[in-house]
Structure formats: C-alpha cells, structure tokens
Amino acid sequence: MDRVFLRSQFAVYYRRARRVRLTIEAHTDYTALFPLKGRLLASVSDEEFEIEDEGALLINPGSAVRAASRVETEFLMLTLAPAFVLDLAVRLRLTLSGANVSFRSGRIERDERLGRLAQDLMNELKEEEAGQEVVITAQVEQMLVHMLRHYANVRRSDELELSRVGLVDRRIRRAVEMMHAHMDKELPLEELAGAAYLSPFHFARLFKKLTGASPHAYLATLRVQRAQQLLAETDLSISELSARVGYSSPSHFSKAFRQATGLTPRAFRVSLVRGE
Numbered sequence: 001m002d003r004v005f006l007r008s009q010f011a012v013y014y015r016r017a018r019r020v021r022l023t024i025e026a027h028t029d030y031t032a033l034f035p036l037k038g039r040l041l042a043s044v045s046d047e048e049f050e051i052e053d054e055g056a057l058l059i060n061p062g063s064a065v066r067a068a069s070r071v072e073t074e075f076l077m078l079t080l081a082p083a084f085v086l087d088l089a090v091r092l093r094l095t096l097s098g099a100n101v102s103f104r105s106g107r108i109e110r111d112e113r114l115g116r117l118a119q120d121l122m123n124e125l126k127e128e129e130a131g132q133e134v135v136i137t138a139q140v141e142q143m144l145v146h147m148l149r150h151y152a153n154v155r156r157s158d159e160l161e162l163s164r165v166g167l168v169d170r171r172i173r174r175a176v177e178m179m180h181a182h183m184d185k186e187l188p189l190e191e192l193a194g195a196a197y198l199s200p201f202h203f204a205r206l207f208k209k210l211t212g213a214s215p216h217a218y219l220a221t222l223r224v225q226r227a228q229q230l231l232a233e234t235d236l237s238i239s240e241l242s243a244r245v246g247y248s249s250p251s252h253f254s255k256a257f258r259q260a261t262g263l264t265p266r267a268f269r270v271s272l273v274r275g276e
Helices: 082-091 112-126 132-151 173-181 189-195 200-211 215-233 238-244 250-261 265-271
Strands: 002-006 010-017 020-024 030-037 039-044 047-052 056-059 065-069 073-080 099-103 152-156 160-163 166-169
Touching: 002 112, 002 215, 002 265, 010 112, 010 132, 020 073, 020 250, 030 039, 030 047, 030 112, 039 056, 039 073, 047 056, 056 112, 073 082, 073 112, 073 132, 082 099, 082 132, 099 132, 112 132, 132 152, 173 189, 173 215, 189 200, 189 215, 200 215, 215 238, 215 250, 215 265, 238 250, 238 265, 250 265
Parallel strands: none
Antiparallel strands: 002 010, 010 073, 020 065, 030 056, 030 073, 039 047, 039 065, 099 152, 160 166
C-alpha cells in the first residue's frame, strides 16, 4: 500500500512494504523519514543510523541518503523545498530572508510529539475526505514548525540567493538554471562549467563542495523531481515522459526513478493522492 501527496513546495510519501530500499545520491530538498512500524536502517553521507517508531531522521540538502529494511515496515518520507523551509522560518521570525537553515541533528531517537504528528498525517493520507489538501498542508506546516523550533540551526549566508529555481548558491546559479531549463538534453560538464564562467575542473570541485554531489548526480535528482510532477499533472506515457526528462531509454529512466523513490513510475502514478 502506497500513498503520494505531491505539491510544488513539499511531498509526502507513505509506504508499507516487506522490503524497502531507497537511494538518493544528490537530493535537493530537505528530507525527513518517520518509521511508523518496524525500523529503518539508514546511511547519510556514510554515517549509519537505525530509526524506529517515534524516531526520525532529518536530512539536509546535498547529503547522499540510503534507507533499507528487510522486514515489513511502515514509514513516511517528507521532502521540503528549501524556499518553503526558509519562508516558514522567516514567518516564525527565526531569521531573515537570505539565511541558511540546517537541521543540526540527523537522528532523533524519540520525539512523541513529532511521532503523533506523523501518525496523524498518515491517517489523513489514507482517507478521501473533503478538504484533504487543506488538512495535509496544515499538518506538514505544523510538523515543519516543530522541527524548526527544536532541531534547526539558522545562519546568515551572503552566497545564497532565492532564484526562480529555488535557494541556490549564486556562484553556481546559472549552471543550475541551465539544468532546469534543458534537462531533456545532454548537458556536458564543459557546457555547465561555461555557464558558471569556470573551467570544468574548478566547476566540478566547487559544485561538489556546495551541493554535496557531482553536477550530473544533481541533474539526475532534478530529472526525477520533474518526472514526479509530470506523472501527477499529465497523462504522458512512460516513454514520452522519460524523453521529456532526458532519458533515451524508458528502462533506464524507470530504474533511476525506482532507486530514488522506491516505486516504479506506474506505481507512483497509481499511488497519487489528488487531494480534491
């Protein structure tokens, strides 16, 4: 049983499965994992964690994430766009715009309040009641408020700017905008480096330092995110959709999509909660 609630600022994934395997090499959003039943073994940038019921794993953008379970497990995964997190932090008067928000604690061993909020969100995902979108949005904001209050660090950053592609370090902004605009095409490292006015060698080093991922791993993550939007908003076939996000082979696309989300593209589309 799977449920996916997808919006531009956040996404909620509910899964119940006998075996779980997720691999996100270069995620661009904040991610929170909440086991509801069973346990998850997770690795974040080579540091390993085990999380159980009423625990959580909070992951900052740019970290490589792997999660797995070999027993029946029920969990929520929440992804939050950086601009959404920063906007709420500003509304809470925790910071001014232009700051960098990071979770200071990767693993939360036990937080009863956050555990109850995750359970409530799961229950709402399973229902098909009027006003579901309003309720889920409010629940996600409530969870984020709790995480910002108790687990966040905020620091001023003169290098970050809020652009049309989200919160981006200005030194690589033009290259990231190129990825968003042309993800259906091959984008050689030389071309991306040229957009940032750097040599390929220095661009690759700077990009990895700032994002935690290579340029093409980062691009692969953007392609999966765009594919999720297309699956939710269009009736494109898997072949058409894979070409739209830069994959010449539908099978290659399906493999990359499943690795990042735990679901095949078709299963993802079936699992979508429309919230209408």
